[in-house]
Amino acid sequence: MAETPVPPVMPAAPPLWRRIWLPVLVFALLAIVPLIWGERFILGLVTRAMIMAIAALSLDLILGYGALVSFGHAAFLGIGAYAVAILFTHDIVDASIAFPVAILAGALFALVTGAISLKTRGVYFIMITLAFGQMALFTATSLSAYGGDDGLRMFHRSEVFGSRLLANDTTFYFVVLGTLLACFLLLKAIVASRFGRVLRGAKENERRMRALGFDPFLYRLAAYVLAGAICALAGALFANLGMFVAPAYMTWQRSGEFIAMVVLGGMGTLIGPIIGGIGVTLVEEWLAQITQHWKVIFGPMVILVAIFARGGIVKLLTRGDR
Amino acid sequence: MSTPVLSLSGLHKSYGALKVTDGVSLDVMPGELHAIIGPNGAGKTTLIGEITGEVALDAGTISFCGEDITRLPIHQRALRGLTRSFQITQVLPGFTALENVATAAQAHDGSSFHFFRRASSESHLNRVAMDALAQVGLAPRAGMVAASLSHGEKRQLEIAMALVSSPKILLLDEPMAGMGREETEGMVEVLMALKGRYPMVLVEHDMHAVFRLADRISVLVYGRVIASGTPEAVRADPAVREAYLGEEDFA
Numbered sequence: 001m002a003e004t005p006v007p008p009v010m011p012a013a014p015p016l017w018r019r020i021w022l023p024v025l026v027f028a029l030l031a032i033v034p035l036i037w038g039e040r041f042i043l044g045l046v047t048r049a050m051i052m053a054i055a056a057l058s059l060d061l062i063l064g065y066g067a068l069v070s071f072g073h074a075a076f077l078g079i080g081a082y083a084v085a086i087l088f089t090h091d092i093v094d095a096s097i098a099f100p101v102a103i104l105a106g107a108l109f110a111l112v113t114g115a116i117s118l119k120t121r122g123v124y125f126i127m128i129t130l131a132f133g134q135m136a137l138f139t140a141t142s143l144s145a146y147g148g149d150d151g152l153r154m155f156h157r158s159e160v161f162g163s164r165l166l167a168n169d170t171t172f173y174f175v176v177l178g179t180l181l182a183c184f185l186l187l188k189a190i191v192a193s194r195f196g197r198v199l200r201g202a203k204e205n206e207r208r209m210r211a212l213g214f215d216p217f218l219y220r221l222a223a224y225v226l227a228g229a230i231c232a233l234a235g236a237l238f239a240n241l242g243m244f245v246a247p248a249y250m251t252w253q254r255s256g257e258f259i260a261m262v263v264l265g266g267m268g269t270l271i272g273p274i275i276g277g278i279g280v281t282l283v284e285e286w287l288a289q290i291t292q293h294w295k296v297i298f299g300p301m302v303i304l305v306a307i308f309a310r311g312g313i314v315k316l317l318t319r320g321d322r
Numbered sequence: 323m324s325t326p327v328l329s330l331s332g333l334h335k336s337y338g339a340l341k342v343t344d345g346v347s348l349d350v351m352p353g354e355l356h357a358i359i360g361p362n363g364a365g366k367t368t369l370i371g372e373i374t375g376e377v378a379l380d381a382g383t384i385s386f387c388g389e390d391i392t393r394l395p396i397h398q399r400a401l402r403g404l405t406r407s408f409q410i411t412q413v414l415p416g417f418t419a420l421e422n423v424a425t426a427a428q429a430h431d432g433s434s435f436h437f438f439r440r441a442s443s444e445s446h447l448n449r450v451a452m453d454a455l456a457q458v459g460l461a462p463r464a465g466m467v468a469a470s471l472s473h474g475e476k477r478q479l480e481i482a483m484a485l486v487s488s489p490k491i492l493l494l495d496e497p498m499a500g501m502g503r504e505e506t507e508g509m510v511e512v513l514m515a516l517k518g519r520y521p522m523v524l525v526e527h528d529m530h531a532v533f534r535l536a537d538r539i540s541v542l543v544y545g546r547v548i549a550s551g552t553p554e555a556v557r558a559d560p561a562v563r564e565a566y567l568g569e570e571d572f573a
Binding site: 189190192193194195196197198200201204205207208209210211212213214215219222 | 374376395396397398400401405406408412413414415416417421425426428429430433434435436437438439440441442444483487
């Protein structure tokens, strides 16, 4: 068949600037926010938006790259937040202990619930993740020693090796921004790795991947655990932001919001969920200031994006790029 | 007498009252191209499914390279070198042709639990993949997304994926299905070139192709093997002639 020598050309990738201009722009804008608006309110709002972006980013690993619609992702946010706050009440206030514990707690919950829910597909997967999410919510409300329904207050932010570094809002802002960037780069590497390739392949065609010798379950479970761990890290930051945790952090409505952030931003891209997470948080806040019936405006906006911007905001922004 | 690479013995499978596999036993010897033919609904694709593990057996055993694999899951069989192509092409549509084949190569090249190194810049995987693409005549299409390939090219792509899967046997489920005359001719040439390098099980409707390629032919009718032997013997078999009565292809 192929008597002609093999052309040694590998398929060319698009030029570097086209692949990175959007992330560079987003992170640059986030970096200059505190320089332009120093007010506590703005700083706190954007910090919250970035924490939501970390959570949305983690969901994207399983939703966008694994095609697994988890409707219980907020549970991981709550678990991370509660881990920090509960340790705080026991006088363990240092982030060097509290944050790893939060991450491990999220990973462990993901391992157990993932091992069960990943045995199902489609609507059943949605239902079972929703059920696990609700179980986490009800567990939190029944923790009467830790505030029950009312939640739990921290008197100050986590210490960093004994120092009250995070008490400064600007410092905290940059810690969250740094975490967001680290998570972005980490997931960027992971989705391009051998592991990420198998995860993406199983989304493309599960039957083919099995026939090639891959068991998609193991890869999906690993992705689920990783997503749970990162979302719990977002939870640990969230607890520190308001120095308060409550069961309301893990309602299924919030899980739905995470899905909306990923889908509106652009699932299966990594900058998409960041834009979606920040955008949704800011737009919600802005609309809520205009009217208390803001959901009447927000709902149709979501519908419009879903209809006219398939692939999310990122698709719109990068339309000319390829 | 050497030992068979693949040995099926007493396979049974029923869906309710319908026996789709009814006591099938057959051996595939090293280097042999064993074709399975039969009218529509004879249970050929089901048989391939049973060999690969997609279809659970009611009874019978399958041994592969001397190992009983009857209870192994699909991916474990695949890792042992039981490599298949599908009747309806199964590629990774959003991946490039190159990445499709590189992914297949990756399955047989150590662990895939690597999280940080870019898979697409692993040059030895890409080299192996390019080589296989060249063997099936797809090298110029390496950078194209698989979804954009023609039907025949997707078939060729599947063969390339099989070639890098360290195959100990190739199970080809109607590789010429839906192909035009020219594409079929191209595929026959590809298979001719592979013949002898790997034992193969070929399920195919195109009789001209089967009789050109096969060392041995088994004829499956209603889940039963009614004849098995060399192309000449099968062609002359009266039971086979009866099963194919009216099919002009069978001459």
